[in-house]
Amino acid sequence: MALTKEQIAQRIAKELKDGYYVNLGIGIPTLVANYIPEGVEVILQSENGMLGIGPFPLQGEADPDLINAGKQTVTVLPGGSFFDSSASFGMIRGGHVDLTVLGAFEVTDKGDIASWKIPGKMVKGMGGAMDLVASAKNIVVAMQHTSKDGQSKLLKECTLPLTGVACVKKIVSDLAVIDVTDEGFKLLERAPGVTVDDIRKATEGKLIVEGEIPEMQF
């Protein structure tokens, strides 16, 4: 059974360690905040200029001056801080954020990522994604393993314009957890009920399978 978006987020949350500063991208990555393990304190960075993102505001308490990078209203936790965009990306570019989670259209077995543009169809801009992938110490991609018509999104080469090269460290898809190594995609875990063969068929890039591949634990 392929994972739901919530389950992808839940699995990624297990990558969080106490004291981590984390940037969560728009979409599935944002959901990761709902699954932070007990006893683990992480501080969420938003590239529009804050540390310490809290839950969404209570009814009637939304503040137009307090939004996340997805333009959603949020709150700030005790110990949080606000700063300008150049300071915010200084933090990101300087490698001070421990973990970055973002979505992708395609990822290659060399760690290249395409996530911002579909020529002729979508011209929204890269926002902060290129800065994030170029500088993050540790990048986890949350994505669907295949497109709706079954085409693999874990490729040898991206077909879409790149966001960054050789940067993705780990992928959590609806089918698998995969490390991006010097040799290619290294399969770490399977989604419950999904076989190695299912994953092999859904992966166009080089897939390395060594030994027994365990099912994900939730």
Add this chain to the structure above:
Amino acid sequence: MALTKEQIAQRIAKELKDGYYVNLGIGIPTLVANYIPEGVEVILQSENGMLGIGPFPLQGEADPDLINAGKQTVTVLPGGSFFDSSASFGMIRGGHVDLTVLGAFEVTDKGDIASWKIPGKMVKGMGGAMDLVASAKNIVVAMQHTSKDGQSKLLKECTLPLTGVACVKKIVSDLAVIDVTDEGFKLLERAPGVTVDDIRKATEGKLIVEGEIPEMQF
């Protein structure tokens, strides 16, 4: 009569215009603050991180956290602000300071300045002087026209290590007010009782004298 240090400062103060942001160097330039013309509001910048330098503190009110670039205790005026050193030099380098006044050992008729080092004798460092002279929109130098043994300090070429090249716009010495132009030192004013000939003898660099040269007014 050659000007006193106070008179040099007093003459320089006449260069100040209302609304100017001004950086005053250590020594004679600091004295300029005592002669700001009535009706003229200038805001003094200190490169260690403040705008709005006020007078020295009253007896017993010196604050170790509130000093100028010369490490003297100062006060802050209403409307002042504090910021870090990189922000402070961003201000300077970005050309936001209207006028910089500093001292010099030597200046050339091309606007080069030497002010920070006497080889074998003095190794204190350049502090912020190189940043200031490289970026200030308008640089006025306060200096003695000659050394104690009568050697000119307004030269064709500096003999001492340079602080910056082609940057000085104006000189107020104990003998004269001089513009540094593309053609050389252009004499603007004489100190009271000092003749053009006196100034000519004291100036090794190319001196341009056109028409009647007035005495300075105080």
Add this chain to the structure above:
Amino acid sequence: MNKVVKDAQEAIAGIKDGMTLMVGGFGLSGIPENCITALVESGIKDLTCISNNAGVDDFGLGLLLQKRQVKKMISSYVGENAEFERQLLAGELEVDLIPQGTLAERCRAGGAGIPAFYVPAGYGTEVADNKEVRVFNGKPHLLEYGMVADFAIVKAWKGDTHGNLIYRNTANNFNQPMATAGKITIAEVEELVPAGTLDPNMIHTPGIYVQRIFQGKNYEKRIERKTER
């Protein structure tokens, strides 16, 4: 010294057709609403706007786009504006898309007299086209240039008569770096106070960067994506 102007109309005096403007804000948060309205009313056109986003169809910079006053946008993300997308695909609008951190740093650098600097963002992507690549510490970087604008237009929470500004929460965003990079910087504030009122340790933008300031009115502060528990 007098930096205080009456209103947005007076503040934008001197902005002419074809000029380059920096406009602060992220999405609709922290945008200079009063000045944008005044620009729309002015009819000034052929503007190059440096702004992280392009507003929405009927608010923020979207209003300028609607009236076709913008020749070129320099932004990182313009996804919320359908009119923008239409003009772009129809070739009616020039667009320069720049990674967000690079955009912010280019403004900061412009204000700080740094003509150029190297960053890793965009290497290996189409953003790198025609850019100088240089390897530092084994990692390829792109040469990027500091940027200045004829006018920078920013919005702050509080300001004083010397031009000192304090922003609130995430409404700071691009306002702070852009405020440093205008040949003339205009600040509109929610509350204008006398010099000496604000704590000098808590100034985000020192007054040296601000040439004109006024207290704005009727702030709508529209929320793009209200999300509540």
Add this chain to the structure above:
Amino acid sequence: MNKVVKDAQEAIAGIKDGMTLMVGGFGLSGIPENCITALVESGIKDLTCISNNAGVDDFGLGLLLQKRQVKKMISSYVGENAEFERQLLAGELEVDLIPQGTLAERCRAGGAGIPAFYVPAGYGTEVADNKEVRVFNGKPHLLEYGMVADFAIVKAWKGDTHGNLIYRNTANNFNQPMATAGKITIAEVEELVPAGTLDPNMIHTPGIYVQRIFQGKNYEKRIERKTER
């Protein structure tokens, strides 16, 4: 997450002979007095110290120089320290003198992941020796490099348990840029408060940059040049 350490001794754990340290402060203002004392007591030697000044003979970094623990100083101005001058002229100390603004920006750039940038300061002087020169807007500039340190040691006025820092007046100076550029950053503060106490809009150094924090004691805060009316 626990960043709070007991005292300076615990804070400097892991600093070893031969390491590079950034030390905040301008003159004697805003220097990390507790950590400097702990370093003197530790006997750690062959240090490279990046600090705008070198203290005075018997205070600040002068104490480390006195005990010959410093191999190299990277500073902009060292004029207040006679022992420094003696060691330098005797060839006992390496010194790299850097224009103050370039020094500050190199720290800021190191912290912000900018490996190199161009500035006009020092062009045409001995500071330009062996440096790349490049002309922008008709003006020659030097290529300068971002700097990081094994440890950055800073002093703040207030700090919280998340490592957020607020500086006071001109005691900010190099502390803020250096705090961003330590592989490990140690902050000593006059007052340590629980997270949530400080206004999130008024943080000079966000906690992300600070790995260790403690409340210092017995601050002398010596004044170099007391000048009164």
